[in-house]
Amino acid sequence: xxxxxxxxxxVPVVQSADPIWKAAEYMKSSQLNEIPVxxxxxxxxxxxxxxxxxxxxxxxxxxxxxxxxxxxDGTEVIYSLPCPNTHQIIPVVKDGIYYGSIKWNEIHRCLQxxxxxxxxVIDNSYDGILITDETGYILHINKEFEQITLLNKxxxxxxxxxxxxxxxxxxxxxxxxxxxQSGRSYTNxxxxxxxxxxTLVTATPVCNQKGELIRVLANVRDxxxxxxxxxxxxxxxNLPSRFxxxxxxxxxxxxxxxxxxxxxxxxxxxxxxxxYHVASSDxxxxxxxxxxxxxxxxxxxxxxxxxxxxxxxxxxxxCGAIPPNLLEAELFGYEQGAFTGAxxxxxxxxxxxxxxxxxxxxxxxxxxxxxxxxxxxVLQEQExxxxxxxxxxxxxxxxxxxxxxxxxxxVEEGTFRLDLYYRLNIIPITIPPLxxxxxxxxxxxxxxxKKFNEKHQYSKRLSKEVVDQLLMYKFPGNVRELSNIVERxxxxxxxxxxxxxxxxxxxxxxxxxxxxxxxxxxKPEVDLQILKxxxxxxxxxxxxxxxxxEALIQALKKYGSVRKAGKAIGVTHTMVLKKMKEFGVTLNAxx
Numbered sequence: 001x002x003x004x005x006x007x008x009x010x011v012p013v014v015q016s017a018d019p020i021w022k023a024a025e026y027m028k029s030s031q032l033n034e035i036p037v038x039x040x041x042x043x044x045x046x047x048x049x050x051x052x053x054x055x056x057x058x059x060x061x062x063x064x065x066x067x068x069x070x071x072x073d074g075t076e077v078i079y080s081l082p083c084p085n086t087h088q089i090i091p092v093v094k095d096g097i098y099y100g101s102i103k104w105n106e107i108h109r110c111l112q113x114x115x116x117x118x119x120x121v122i123d124n125s126y127d128g129i130l131i132t133d134e135t136g137y138i139l140h141i142n143k144e145f146e147q148i149t150l151l152n153k154x155x156x157x158x159x160x161x162x163x164x165x166x167x168x169x170x171x172x173x174x175x176x177x178x179x180x181q182s183g184r185s186y187t188n189x190x191x192x193x194x195x196x197x198x199t200l201v202t203a204t205p206v207c208n209q210k211g212e213l214i215r216v217l218a219n220v221r222d223x224x225x226x227x228x229x230x231x232x233x234x235x236x237x238n239l240p241s242r243f244x245x246x247x248x249x250x251x252x253x254x255x256x257x258x259x260x261x262x263x264x265x266x267x268x269x270x271x272x273x274x275x276y277h278v279a280s281s282d283x284x285x286x287x288x289x290x291x292x293x294x295x296x297x298x299x300x301x302x303x304x305x306x307x308x309x310x311x312x313x314x315x316x317x318x319c320g321a322i323p324p325n326l327l328e329a330e331l332f333g334y335e336q337g338a339f340t341g342a343x344x345x346x347x348x349x350x351x352x353x354x355x356x357x358x359x360x361x362x363x364x365x366x367x368x369x370x371x372x373x374x375x376x377x378v379l380q381e382q383e384x385x386x387x388x389x390x391x392x393x394x395x396x397x398x399x400x401x402x403x404x405x406x407x408x409x410x411v412e413e414g415t416f417r418l419d420l421y422y423r424l425n426i427i428p429i430t431i432p433p434l435x436x437x438x439x440x441x442x443x444x445x446x447x448x449x450k451k452f453n454e455k456h457q458y459s460k461r462l463s464k465e466v467v468d469q470l471l472m473y474k475f476p477g478n479v480r481e482l483s484n485i486v487e488r489x490x491x492x493x494x495x496x497x498x499x500x501x502x503x504x505x506x507x508x509x510x511x512x513x514x515x516x517x518x519x520x521x522x523k524p525e526v527d528l529q530i531l532k533x534x535x536x537x538x539x540x541x542x543x544x545x546x547x548x549x550e551a552l553i554q555a556l557k558k559y560g561s562v563r564k565a566g567k568a569i570g571v572t573h574t575m576v577l578k579k580m581k582e583f584g585v586t587l588n589a590x591x
Contacts, residue, residue, distance in 0.1 A: 006110070007100035011089060013038050014047065014061050021057035023047050036091050036101055037065050043091055043098035045069055072102075128199070128220035134213045136161040136180050148222055150194040168193060175203040179216050183207075187418045189223070198227045200422055226426050229283060233274070233427075261301060262447045265437035271298070271429060278427050279305035284379070286364075286424045287402040289431035292480030295402040296360065298431060302400055303358040312357020312397075317350050320366035327371055332378070334387035351384055351395050358398045364424065365405035365416065376420045399424075434475040434482065441471055444479060448486040460490050465500045473507050549583045552576070553590055562587070 012026035013036045026035055033049040045067040052064065071091040089101040119140075122129050128145030132138050141156050151169065161177055164170040170177075175186035187202040199220045206215035263272055278285065279302045287295040296316060303314040322330050333349030351359060361367075367375060378384045383394050401424050410416035434441065445462060453459055475481050485504065493502045555565040555576075562580070566573040580586065 006102045006106055007092060008089075008103055008106070009100065011035065011101040011103075013098070015039065016044055016060070016062040016065065018061050019057065020052055020055055020059050020061060020064070023061050024049070024052055024057065032088055034088055036089070036098060037061055038098050041098060042096050043071065043093040046087075046089075046091070126221075128222075130156075130176065130218040130220065132161060132176060132180070132216045132218075134180075134215065136177070136216075138164075139215075145220055148195060148197050148199060148220055149192050175201050176216055176218050179203040179205050180213075183213050187422075189422070197222055197224045199223060200419070202419065223422075226283075229281070229426070233277065261297060262443050263440060264443050265439035267432045267437045268440055271431060272301075274429060275301055276305060278302070278429075280307060281427075282308075282398050283426045284398070284424055285400045285426070286407075286428045287400065287431060288428060289402075289404060290433045290478055291404045292478035293431040293433055294479050295431060296362065298429065299358070299360040299400045299402065303360075306358065306398070308357050308398060313354060314358050314360065315350055315354035316360040316362065318362045320363035324368050324371070327368070328374065329387045331371075331375070332384045332386055335389040346386065346389075349384070349386065351378060351397055352393065354397045355395050356397075358400060361399060361401045363403060363405075364401040365403040365407060365410060369415065369417070372417045372420050376417065376423060379420075379423055434478045438471060441475075441482070442467060444482055445470065445486060448483050449490070452487045452490040456490060458490055459496060460493060461497050462489075463497055463499045466498055466503060469500060469503060469507060548579070549585070552579050552583060552585055556580075556585070556587060557590055 010030065011032070012030050014023045014026060016037055016039050023035065027033060027049050034046050037044045037047050044062075045065040046069040047061055047064050048066060051066075055064075069091070070087065071093045073092070073094045087104055089103055090107065091101050092099040122140070123142045125142055125144060128148045129140075129142040130138065130145055131140045137160050138156050138158065141151070141153055145151075146153060149169075156164075161170065161174065161180065165174065165177065171190060173188070174190075175188050178184075178186045183205050185202065185204050187200065189198060190201050191198050200223050201218060201220050203216055203218045205213050206217055208214050261272065263269055275298060285302060287298055289295055299316070300314055303309060317330070319327070329347070329349070331349050331351055333347050333352055335346045378395075379399060382396060383392050385392055407416050407421050407425075411418050411421050434444075445467065449460065449462060470482075470485075477484070485507065488504070489498050489502060552565075555569055556562070559565040559568055562576050563573040566576040569576070
């Protein structure tokens with residue numbers, strides 16, 4: 001507030017050497033019960049009408065000066081001024097020089113204007129807002145809160161939170177009640193009875209300078225759209241099973257055509273079906289799973305099957321690999337001269353690089369707490385300010401976060417923010433470890449064997465014993481470990497057929513191999529999965545050739561047609577025909 005603009009020009013002043021009667025006349029003519037006292041241009045104090053009663057009018061003003069009165073120098077904040085009960089004016093004094101006076105009723109009017117503006121801000125907030133006093137009585141609710149709850153301001157304001165709980169309008173464990181009792185912030189998801197709307201409610205204590213609780217502020221955000229999306233995902237599982245199965249096959253085939261996703265187990269097929277279903281949305285996705293299960297690969301699939309694929313980049317960043325002191329600059333960028341060593345022209349951050357595309361944040365659980373606050377704001381508002389900058393930069397980024405840590409436990413331990421967890425956990429996708437999807441091991445072996453043979457210009461093969469041993473291994477490092485093992489075998493084995501003795505000790509020393517042979521009509525049945533492996537290249541090596549041929553013959557006998565046999569094995573009928581030609585097998589010969 002500019003005090004000089006508020007000065008009243010008609011407030012009279014008296015000199016300290018003036019007689020009392022002169023001060024009395026000035027007060028009478030101005031209808032004031034107090035006026036300033038000066039010595040020349042210097043402010044001394046105020047003289048009050050009450051002090052002039054029953055006094056000799058010929059005495060002098062200097063005998064009745066109140067030197068402890070309130071004055072301002074033009075720099076004070078209006079809210080910090082003490083509010084006297086009897087004073088009518090407040091002098092404006094700077095460096096001892098009197099500039100004029102402001103009437104207290106003008107200050108009251110200004111305060112009321114500021115209060116009205118503040119209430120407009122609160123009423124136009126995107127969030128619903130509820131304010132209580134320190135005892136739990138409701139002081140104010142805004143329009144958005146009324147819309148979310150269908151509770152009228154006339155009913156709410158003045159009521160106590162306990163009454164609202166008794167009427168069933170609020171839960172017993174309401175975050176507002178918790179904050180009133182403990183003086184701490186709380187966040188929770190609440191469904192309002194009147195509207196059925198799901199909300200994210202955060203109650204924050206407001207304390208005075210002494211640390212005493214004076215208000216509780218509750219922010220209520222409508223998250224029903226997010227819960228509706230989760231419900232729609234759940235409802236989609238109720239489609240007739242036949243159409244559901246066909247739809248899954250089409251979706252998964254589209255994803256697998258990229259070549260990077262190898263999935264035959266039901267666990268991974270379910271994951272890919274969900275991935276395809278949500279890929280086209282812009283919702284934040286949280287990928288959960290152990291290290292090495294393929295979270296980044298799934299992140300790429302989500303991007304490639306989204307509308308952002310042709311508009312922006314897939315930008316990946318490992319939150320645990322960037323030093324904490326550089327993380328903010330890397331994520332949000334920086335301006336010229338933001339810190340020592342900064343580029344002269346500044347630098348775009350990772351969020352800007354991913355504009356209109358997808359940002360994949362690996363190891364999100366390693367994000368420091370102070371960065372979690374800033375990251376949450378950018379995620380919610382889709383805007384950022386570079387380090388050392390002042391300009392707000394709008395962005396359009398879809399975030400896919402990934403972690404191998406238990407974020408719920410981190411929230412309980414206070415190392416991960418609850419509001420950020422809710423923002424990230426809109427669509428959680430858990431990728432199972434390799435030991436829980438054994439059906440994927442054989443196809444993955446074939447995929448990596450072909451990949452590294454081509455890369456290093458070899459034609460190595462795996463013996464049946466090696467495949468069986470790998471099927472028994474637990475793979476603590478998951479798909480990444482399997483890939484490393486295959487590449488090591490291709491590079492270090494000096495014969496074409498890789499045998500049990502060539503395996504690393506950690507694999508060859510695992511639990512005794514369980515037999516994969518089943519007895520049927522007195523003849524061992526070969527695992528049909530071996531054909532998936534053989535389909536990645538020509539058969540070489542005596543044992544493996546015989547096993548592949550036997551598996552092919554058994555499949556054709558059991559299912560009666562090329563197409564049905566291929567479907568059972570998990571390969572195309574064209575691939576079965578190719579193998580039949582390779583082994584010289586015909587349907588007529590085996591019938």
